[in-house]
Amino acid sequence: MIRKIKYSILIVLAVMLGTSCEKWLDLKPEDGIIRQNFWKTKEDVKSSVIGCYSSLFATTQTLFLWGEIRGDMITSTLRSSAEQTEIMNGNILSSNSITNWRVIYKTINYCNTVIDFAPDVLKTDQTFKEEDLNGYLAEVRTLRALMYFNLLRSFGEVPLKLTATASDADLVQLEKSSQQDVYDQIVADLAFAEQYAPLTYGVREQDKGRITRYAVYALQADVYLWMENYTDCITACDKVINSNQFGLIAGRIPNEDNTDSIPNPQWFNTVFYVGNSNESIFEFQYDNQILNPFYNLVISSNRQFTGSTFVMDEMYTIDLLDDTKKDIRGDLASIRSSDMVIWKYAGANNTGSMRSQTTSYAHWFVYRYPDILLMKAEALAWTSQGHAALNIVKEIRDRANALAATERSPDPSSASEISDYIMEERAREFAFEGKRWYDILRNAKRNDYANLQYMIDIITKIAPADRQQSMINKYMDVRSHYLPINLYELQTDKNLVQNPFYQ
């Protein structure tokens, strides 16, 4: 009897152990999506592509800082962090968190994830067609190219990660790829996207907030211009121009009785406050659910940056004789002249009201139509078509009512003179849009740093008196134009070598 009980207990236990253990321990999460259940339908693909766009919001602050902090248009305040002022003073250390590229690679990884897993959906969802897939791939490959382009311009050489990190078995220690390799990858991604990116999504905010084929062309033009491939740059620009999908928002409109023209009162509202205007090509679509980082950076009373005083004094200038004459891009559009607040992000209208913390959702402008025109002008200038280049600059200036004081008359045969003039115009047109430093660097590094003096002059102007000499010395070494790789990355990847200036 006892033996019987003993055995039956043992048998029951053995059965329990052997069969149900595995099942009992195999727990799946009850909420949340896991990869095994994802990548089944076209909706899955779409939501992960949208996820790539959503992740762009996290990059805005980095893009703003990388594009402006080393330039001459923003200046620090008492509230700037020590790290921010260090960079402005030319003390760029690998420990500075502004050199952290994490947010950029996060987006790249999301893009890589779509590129790796979306093709599987073709097998499970019959309504998901090859062309749908290619459309989505075009979007994410363009985003990836955009991110690598920012890295290329900021760091020079960076590790090229083209596959998703989905499990700890995917972890690798990469080396830096050469500038040429990164550039080739960007060009390859864009060549793919050029074929498959949609021309329109049928909804205006998506046409401006997602990658269209025009956005691909715009990025191509920028990339070619950076690598001094002017013919391809012009071709890419022309594709946008000849599409006739974009135009400049008029800076002047007829007055009430059609006798004269007045500055367009809606110009700031259309182009910057609301955004997605007819001249917009690609903008990060901030709205009231997701605020941009500019409240803390440039709006709040503890703002960390304002515009430099010379932005108003020298770039836009003021007509002292006739104060009705104003560059429409200047006071209360890019900047508020009374206190140098960066109005492009802070302004709620063109009469002086500011955005509050809860309404700080100005878009981040990646490409606007004037960019296409001015990139083309720059490429024209360097392919001996100075007159055509100057005509474009005039078109931009006329629409903005640029003041006579900022007009130059460069020699149409001197590419570098025109180019310097275009830089001035670009500064006015794209003030605080994260383009200034890259413009300075592109202009200086062209033809093997033939125009390094252009950058040195700017540095001389912005350097604090006690640091001027050491900053100039530093910037004379062209290797210092790229940021150091963040210490964190060097510590976590033993194959990564610090950029030469910072070794």
Next chain:
Amino acid sequence: MQGGGEKARYYASLGYFNQAGTTVGTGMDRITTKINLDYNVSDRIRFRTDITYTHVATDFNYTGSIRNIAYTKMPNMAIYQYDEYGNETPNYFSPASNIQGQYSSTYNPLAMALIGVNHQLGERITPKFQLQYALIPNSVLTGTFDIQFDVNNSKTQTFLPQQATGRPTNETSVNRATDSDGDGLNIQTKTNLIYQPKLKEGHAFQALLSLQSNDTRNVSHNVATTNTASDILQDASNPSRTQNSDLTLASSSSQYRSVGALLSAQYGLYDRYLVNVGLRADGNSRFGPNNRYGLFPSVSVRWRVSGENFMKSLTYVDELSLRASYGHSGNVPGSNYSFYNFYQPFSFSYCGMSGVYPSNMELVNLKWETLIGKNIGFNLAMFKNRFKVDAEYYMNTTKDMFYTGLQISSFTGFDNVSMNVGTMDNTGWEIGLNTVPYKNTNWSVGFDFNIAKNINTLRSVSEFYPKTNGAKINTNGVYQTYLQIGNPFGSYYGFRYLGVYTDADATIARDAQGNKIIGPNEQVVQMRFNYPSIDYQFQPGDAKYEDVNHDGNIDYMDIVYLGNGIPKFTGGFGPNVTYKGNLKLTLFFSYRAGYQLINGTKMTTSNMYGFNNQSTAVLRRWRNPGDETDIPRALYNSGYNWLGSDRYVEDASFIRLRSMTLRYNFPQELLKRIKFKTGSFYITAENLFTWTKYTGQDPDVSSSRNNDPLSYNVDNSMTPPGKTFSMGLSIGF
């Protein structure tokens, strides 16, 4: 209360505990009840039932940083507002911002402590049932079955009123209410079969088969809303703002299971030799299918030397035994489902469409962390147990050590990963002494002493493991630590502080002989900091660091060893005196010796770097050329005056009178008269004195991250242990 008879026994207790915290606005209320019921069905079947219920209501401060803010806030700012006639009003003075910043970097700390709400409620019921069945009587084969439920429900409510921060009403910090519920249910079962055959005299054998299972479920619900209409409306359910990336409405549920089987056998011979071997198999749902199970053997032996015949002549030895053991055991990682790749939605939409992103990576390589313990020890009792020693030496090796959040290159798209990173040794020894040096009929004087040492060393580590703590040694306030395979943890490195450059002449670089360094054009060379990347030239009034290599440049090459935050020895000791067995005085001292602590408070209260309140030490700061002082000049948000240096490193060895207790047990005859079973009265004083050279608030800074070879201990003056006095009367009937 307890009682019962042969068939059944019962026990019931009820307790209430109330405590006001050290910081205003904190406190705790606790009620515990316990009921035990035993019922013997027959002499072979027995039931046991234990039910415990605990209710805890705790008030915390809204944020943990109140003390910190109180230290650093401008001392001349009023607590309350004044009206235009200069009368104090009952309203807290909470400006939206001031020179020191705004919430959350500064606020009115008293307002925050008193009107900020952080209330936590816990209800916990633990019923436990046990069935014992003697399969073969006389304890030859016994089976037990245990099942325990643990129902643990908690609720946390917080509220941040506008008055505490002073921020404008459209911000999400204003009238912010959160409410979170957590429901946990844990079911544990244990089935034991114990086999204990009757053997010949002198032999003892016991075998155990134990099967265990564990199932834990957690469900939680969180909500955060802001901008309720008034700071009286403190519940998150009030109409308020609910949509913002800063707000939450979330719920989650998770489950975790484990099974274990243990087979062990113990054999004893003549009460002198004892051998125990065991084998444990574990399965756990936190691992992926490839690494789900682990096998963990163990063995231990004990030799009671005093039982041997040759020891019989040494009559003063009461007990001497030697022991040794070796065993494996397994640890599981802290998080569930880590071997799945999750996709999560963003909390906001893009162009009106919602997006998802991969929020983690799947951990396919995560496996059991195995702890291999080895130890030898002995205990010795002599002179009728008046002298007892217990000594042990241990070496625990953690193989496949877990590391949560190991930093990885961010080009992977992630910042960190949890993985098995390497092997760590934890070695140490402990000696405990219990002595009664003096004893007569009325008096008994005892003295206890213990000492321990513990060292952690890393034996091997993953290539992903950081080589240093990532300290930016050229930035203020941090120290460098290095990953040193084979060396004990806890050492940190920094500059050597030499005081202040008194004047311009002092800032000129000098070589090893003290002669000024002359440049190629006969010019004098200034001392520099971190040439060429920072290239700061030291000015009079700046902190002076030792130029160890005499190259006129203070940089990473001038970093030296400054100290180690892990004590060489820790322990405690104390005498006790008993009079007539009823009155007993016990003193207990604790000590830690041979370690250096970084006084973080000294650093932040004398750096003069921002707008924070400073200590009076800064009154003697350098102001004019020629000033001889140890405090550098004030530099707002710039300069290198408070780099990690020995200026803040202090010897923190201490001895503390941890507790002193006087206890009086009521004599038996008195108890009998008033019909009580037991009764005693006591007075206890805790943390009365500390003897130390350390200048900070409390040298006993616990190192929470002992397993991190790259961390170092900083004293930031957290709430120190209070001096407490308690009196008690305990009676049993």
